[in-house]
Amino acid sequence: MVNFYLSPKWFSGYDIILELVFAIILLTISIFAFNIYKKTKKDSVKILGISFSLMSLSYFIQSIFNLLMILQINSSLPRGINLKLISSINQLALNSHILFMTLGLILLSYMTLKTKNRKIFIYLAIIITFSILLITTNRLFVFYILSSIFLLYIQIHFIRNYLKFKNLNALLILLAFLFLFLSNIIFTFSLYRKIFYFWAHIALLISYLLILLNFYTIRKNVKKKRKA
Amino acid sequence: MSKKRERLEIIYDILKAIQYKGKDVKPTHILYKSNISTAMLKEYLADLKRKKLIHISSDKKNKKIFNLTKKGHHYLQEYKIIQDFINSYGLD
Numbered sequence: 377m378v379n380f381y382l383s384p385k386w387f388s389g390y391d392i393i394l395e396l397v398f399a400i401i402l403l404t405i406s407i408f409a410f411n412i413y414k415k416t417k418k419d420s421v422k423i424l425g426i427s428f429s430l431m432s433l434s435y436f437i438q439s440i441f442n443l444l445m446i447l448q449i450n451s452s453l454p455r456g457i458n459l460k461l462i463s464s465i466n467q468l469a470l471n472s473h474i475l476f477m478t479l480g481l482i483l484l485s486y487m488t489l490k491t492k493n494r495k496i497f498i499y500l501a502i503i504i505t506f507s508i509l510l511i512t513t514n515r516l517f518v519f520y521i522l523s524s525i526f527l528l529y530i531q532i533h534f535i536r537n538y539l540k541f542k543n544l545n546a547l548l549i550l551l552a553f554l555f556l557f558l559s560n561i562i563f564t565f566s567l568y569r570k571i572f573y574f575w576a577h578i579a580l581l582i583s584y585l586l587i588l589l590n591f592y593t594i595r596k597n598v599k600k601k602r603k604a
Numbered sequence: 605m606s607k608k609r610e611r612l613e614i615i616y617d618i619l620k621a622i623q624y625k626g627k628d629v630k631p632t633h634i635l636y637k638s639n640i641s642t643a644m645l646k647e648y649l650a651d652l653k654r655k656k657l658i659h660i661s662s663d664k665k666n667k668k669i670f671n672l673t674k675k676g677h678h679y680l681q682e683y684k685i686i687q688d689f690i691n692s693y694g695l696d
Contacts, residue, residue, distance in 0.1 A: 412686050416612060420695040487695070537694030545692035594688040 384570045387577075388446060394577050395439035401584045402432035405591060420487050427483035434476035441469030471509060474519045478505050481526040488533035520564040527557040548590040555583035614640060616683045618648055619657060619676050628661075628669040652676070 383391055409425030412418075448462050479501055486497040508519050534553050538546040559579035566572035621637030622629045635645050649670070652658045657676040663669050672680075690696055 408689070412689060415682075416610075416686060416690075418690070418695060421690065424693055424695060533694055537691075540694070541691050543691075545688055546694070549692050590692055591689075594685055594692065597684070597688070 382566050382570060382573045384574055387574050388442075391573075391577055392439045392442050392446075394581055395435045395442070398580060398584050399432045399435035399439065401588050402428045402435065405587060406432060408591065419492070420490070423483055423487040427480045427487065430476045430480035430483065434473045434480065437472045437476065438469060441465055441472070445469070470516065474508055474515070475505060477523065478508060478519065481523055481530070484530050485526050488530055517564060517567055520560050520567075524557060524560040524564070527553065527560055531557055545590050545593060548586050548593070552583045552586035552590070555579045555586065559583060612683065612686075614638065614644075614648060615652065615657075616680065618645070618652065619672060619680050622658065622670050622672050623677070623680060627671060628663060629671070631668060631670070634670065 406425045406428035409421050409428065413422040413425060445462055445465050448458060448465065451458060482497065482501050482504060486500070489496065504522060508515060508522060511518050531550075531553050534546070534550040538550045540546075556579075559576045562572050562576035562579055566576055617638045618634055621634045624637070625633055631645070631649075634649075635642060638645060638648075640648070649658065649660070653660055655675070656673055657679055659671045659673050661669055661671070
């Protein structure tokens, strides 16, 4: 993911565009959620908005730093200085991405708990985020595994929600988070084989397109009724 | 025990009751459909009138009748979007 060396050469550049697309989709949904929060004052809607904003920020940072790395690799700086710079950018990108994505996923899990006890979120956020960031070896591996556990937990909430409503919108979100979970698992393998980095991005793309489709369907249904 | 209905939901039920009946709706119909007390309904209807979501007039017998305004129709559509979004993510 953030680590440039995980990407197959033929895919580098495309991943940056995809990450920007993910960031824009998440930002759109979070702005929409904040608008709904203004009208309903529902805490769970605000939490969804904040968690999607954090996830969006993690993708923005990731794409910008990945772009910087590509530019640096192609720059005419002496090799020693250049490698040092690339390594620093890579570390900064990795840590920022892990920090914002982890906080976003913890908030989403907190939302599914349906509790008003904020201490639970604060403890979870501090313990998990710092444990990942303080790990020096296999940090990315630990991040993917922990994210997968969170996504699996979140998935249970969306399965229950689908069984409650059994409609297209709930199904789209259930499938979206299933692909998000799968992408995390695939990313774990990308640490060993580069091709999985590509497939993980495809799973992410499917996931975010499903979230966008849900958003489109909700708005389209009402527009149809207005015309009728 | 059923969860206490929120304000937005009660407003939706009142407006939906008026929309369902179509035109010149009597307060008894709204009361029956919205499932709230008479006193509460009076408060809500006054509030909805202030917000220009409904139009109140009188029939031939000089009894109050209610109609949805454009803003009222728009509210119902917006509520549907909000509810669909909340339900799709299980945010209730």
